[in-house]
Amino acid sequence: MNRNGTSKQGNAGTAVAPGWRQSPAVRWMLMALFVLLFYFSLAPHVIPETYDITEGAVSEKDIKAPFQIRDEKATRLAEEEAAGRIVDMYSNVSLGNESLVEQILFRIEQLNMDDQVTKENKIQIYRDEIPGRYVQHIDSFIQSNRKTGTYSESLLEEMARVAKAQQYTIPEETFYKMPQLTPEQLQEMRSVARDIVRKLTSEQLREAETARMQVAELVNASTLSSRTEREIVQELARFSIMPNRFLDEEATEEAKVQAKQNTPPVVYNEGDVIVKRGETITADMYKLLSDSNLLQDKRHYWPQAGLLILSLMSIIVIYAYLHHSGGLGGAKPKYGNSQLLMLWLIFFINIITMQIIAFTQTDTAPYAGYLAPAALGTMLITLLLDLHLAIISSFLFSIMGSVILNTQPNQLFDFKFGFFVIVVSLAAVFSIHRASQRSTILKAGIMVSLFGSASVMAVLLLTEQLERMPFIYSVAFAFASGLLTAVLVIGLMPFFEVTFGILSALKLVELSNPNHPLLRKLLTETPGTYHHSVMVGNLSEAAAESIGADGLLCRVGSFYHDIGKTKRPNYFIENQTNIENPHDTIDPKLSKSIIVAHARDGVEMLKAHNIPKPIRDIAEQHHGTTSLKYFYHKALKQAEEQGIEPAFTEDDFRYPGPKAQSKEAAVVGIADCVEAAVRSLRNPTVEQVEAMIQKIIKSRLDDNQYNECDLTLKELDKVAQSLKESVIGIFHSRIEYPDDAKTKERTN
Template sequence: MMKIQSYITQIRAIFSYRVFTISIFVLLAFVIFGILFSNVKPQTYDIELFSISDKTIRSPKTVQDEIKTEEERQKAADEVEPVFVYKKDIVQNRVSLITSIFDFVEEVHKETEDFNEDEKAKLASLKKKLTENVTEDVTKSMSDQTLTALLQADTKELAHVKKIVIEQVGFFLQNRIRDDSIDTFKNQIEETIENYSFNPTLKVAAVDIARYAIVPTEIYNEQLTDERKELAMDNVEPIRILQGQVVVQEGHLIDRETYRQLELLGLLESNTTFKPLIGLGLFVIVLISLLYYYFHTLSVSEEKKQTYLILISSIFILSLILMKIVEIIEQPDAILLSYIFPAAMAPMLISIMLNERIAMVMTILLASCGSIVFHDGITGSVNMEMALYILLSGLSSVLFLANQQRSSILKAGLYVSIINVFVILFLKLLGSGQYTNVEYIYYTSFAFISGISSSVFTIGLLPFFEAGFGILSTMKLIELSNPNHPLLKKLLVETPGTYHHSVMVANLAESACEAIGANGLLARVGCYYHDIGKTKRPQFFIENQMNIDNPHDCLLPEISKRIIIDHVSDGVKMLQKYKLPKEIIEIARQHHGTTLVKYFYLKAKEKDEEVVEEDFRYSGPKPQTREIAVISIADSVEAAVRSMKKPTPEQIRNLVHRIVQDRLQDGQFNECDISLKELEIIKETLCESLNGIFHSRIEYPELKDGSITMK
């Protein structure tokens, strides 16, 4: 079956980088939207008024019931009692008014005392005084008989009546009298005055005046009443239909109130809304924007960017599919199965194949999506508890997977399981722990299984992703560095000199790569295999010529040159046969670049001046990466220094400088992104390493018996 990488290469040949990359992002956005669509799509029901519900319907969101709230506010306002204010000045005013009436009667008496005026004239004079001097129109409220009775009374009787009426009026007006109780108090003052012994006619007048004097002393205050009603209405809490609240039970009648609530929640087919879908669209845009920004700032080739993007998208979609499967299996109103989701799988895979940074970004994106997928059966809601669970599970897996070996995946999964258990207990106990012991056992079991299953999925899926996408992960490199690999065993057994040379070059190249920020592990493993082609004709390479004559002494330079150069192509074929990663194969192919096989070229030129230099060069290509450039330098330097007898640090430094300058002038670094500054760092690092390897040793004296004295 063709690798996924091959399909990507074919598609890339058709479209430009920009078009292909944008297409991937757009396709990923549509896939995410499609997977999450059912979790936010407004669920509607075909329900008729006064029908029987065939299912239990819960509120998908929290909404305020404006109608019910307004009813409660109005009810609270109606319960507020009217506010009445006692007016103390009314008492004084009424007493003063009654006093004025009697004073004017007395005044008329005095004015007419010397004149023999009839009763009508006196009455007219009294009315005139009352009208002109009293703000209240007393004459319209008091009968002529009452006023006439007062005018007919003698001074002594009038004074007596005046005193009693004023006292009783003042006494009764001390009470809090309202409009609805005014008649009661008027009757009471009438009964009181009738108990006095007056002239019957004068008694009637006194009663009439007393009843007239009684008015409400507690006045309705509209402003205070309105303020209290407003306060009562403001104190009413808004009536809300809470998210998850049962609106109607299965088998219950859909009455008008229930139907109104369903309509308010948008659960009726006639009230479909697109707002949740718009919200999901914005959510997907945020996710894609984060991924786009990450890849936009990623410092790798365009080809690798696209490969990594498709890899991450595949793992992301796979995780979302697993989420949906768990959600589908999960039964409503049962133990939450969502905690069994392998939340650490995707971060583990990406951390191993790419790096920890994008693994953490993936964890955040998965946690966000998980909060939507695992919505506790409430469509369109967000489960922050599940988001926190996935986030902590994923981040802990990245932290525990620092040592990237396959054996460490299960160990990391075990640690993640423990973290998951603690997170679950934290989440459940934080809410007062309203769960049974059985539920606690289920939740912790699911959390533990989640961590273990994450590591199992990672181990199972990792080879497929590595092979399908051509990803050379740190874990794969560590596996390839195992001396038990068939090719390394072949190299050790058949070409021990070359094996030793490869190990030495690996040490040099790794330290130099790490000094310039390149991939030291890739350089080390690549060095192990870079000369594997020498196993085809081991005796033709000087490091393997122990106690034998050099076979090149008997060969023409052209033949020797072909044997030396062919070790590159032979090695590439062997590496391809054993299906080693492309990066390792390219190291074997490019580590000599297009350098000249100078020894045999000069030897051939001694016989024929017309020898073409190009015929004695490796076929290349030149080093394409910094790692291969470093390996090419380390390879030549190690061989050259090893051929020196008792090299001094100065000799080593000069040799390293000369080899680097020769490669630089020969244009061997023209096709890789290595800088002159980095070359200086490489030279310094190689010199330090070589000085450590080839340092001077003390020569121990040999005794007469042939033994060596150790000091």
């Protein structure tokens, strides 16, 4: 036995058949229950609900999105609407209108200065050449910008098309007036024409005609005095004015693409109603539900298979640890089905508490999940079962917490909650594993609060989630989680102790309180036995711990092992103060009956006070089936004196047993004999103590008293060494050391 192992075995109820606790069939049933617990507790969070509906039918209930679902068709329509709202994009491009009018006037000046060309030829040249300069100017501009890549090809083509389409036609009579112009006139005209063209093309022009209509007014307001000059400048200015604002198809398309990209997708968030109760299932709705795998006839079984594998892996981890630690094997396994059932119940309670907290979470308050008492399970496992099993369970609770408390759409696990659960669970394990008082649970709860708050704070800082109120709420809820865990553990511990007959360290410490009614009775009615029991407790605790047994159980068991002596206290030598020994005047067989009855009486008294079975077992088994040799030999002597043949054997003077079934019962039995034997010695030496301990152990070993417990010879040697050291320490002033004995001999 050990404190976190079989010492916690007890009666889980008298109505169940005794063999169920070690039945392999029951064990496998419990393993299957673990798988079902893991599967069905996680299924609502990872497997969406499916619906048996048909297109055109009326929905009998609200169909809600189990996770975020994107409506592709509605999203495409929204994108097209956004793109449709984009107006055509235009680019402003100056085509160099001023340079065109200057080139024309410069050409007129050159040609007019040439006397070799007749007036008729000049008119013909102007008629043929000037209109073509418009197209040449546009083509030259396009070619130049195509090389530099300043504008897109589509925009350049649009420029050429629009500008050429809006070319102005110079009246025929204008060409006849051009040969008359002198260089002075042309110089004056060049300045005026350039200014007019610059002014009118400085504004955005999609239609050149708009600006051309203003040319006459500006020319009339100019400094030109000659009518011919004004007419020619007016026509050339109109000819040189081109549109400078062009439709940019590429920019328009890019803006539409950008608008589509910026359009948020149409989604149903987790919990949103897709189809309302009483609503007709349209073709679009049916397709959406089908694409989201929410229809039974379209159901995919991969998530179920994945969850089943995860559940099996979880129970394999538990089974592997239990098997590796020897908890499920051997004649007396450390973990019976009672412990497995209790472990399942702890997992169930811990998962249920996380599920309850998960219901309080919302999209705006996901931090409510930190209130979950996630360390509840590991605390209970540490206190009632085993520390290492609690550590293994912590990782399983972490996985479950990251799924159950997950608020991230389209994510299977939420790292924040998984990290929080593992931190608080491990903090609970290492804070509570040496608990000896109920107040230790509260202290452990405070440690869980501190570590939980620190873990939440660390994650929020790392992810830069620093909004003031959510940050404060998250840390505060994590702190409250530890306190809530401590309260629940304190409340649940009595339930497990009573239901499963658990003898936890906390329960043992409570039972060792001298104010317990039985211990008060022992102290007041049999002070000698009380002192003997306390001494046996000191000896047995150290001896048990030396072989890895439960020292605390041995100490407390020793306090109660002779409680049956309170029924007839005067018949036991340690309580016979200033009185005659009653056994001197009664029959040895009666003396034997009185002595052996104290074990049976003790068990009955312990049962009446609901003392756990492991302590009752120590009271019943600490003498085993040993012989009361003193009374046996006294009976033989009386028979010899009476001259009659004894009608009894030595077996008639034995305790009824049973023999020690555990290491703890065996150790208490040895310590009981050793303490009584040492007390009977007046001036014991170290050699006498060591020989006496070896004699007691050998006598019991030869009497087959340890055949039914798993004590080894090596462990018996350790017990003997521990008892020797403890006896020397307790009775130090009475025991003579070898050197002291030799000194006395020389003195004598």
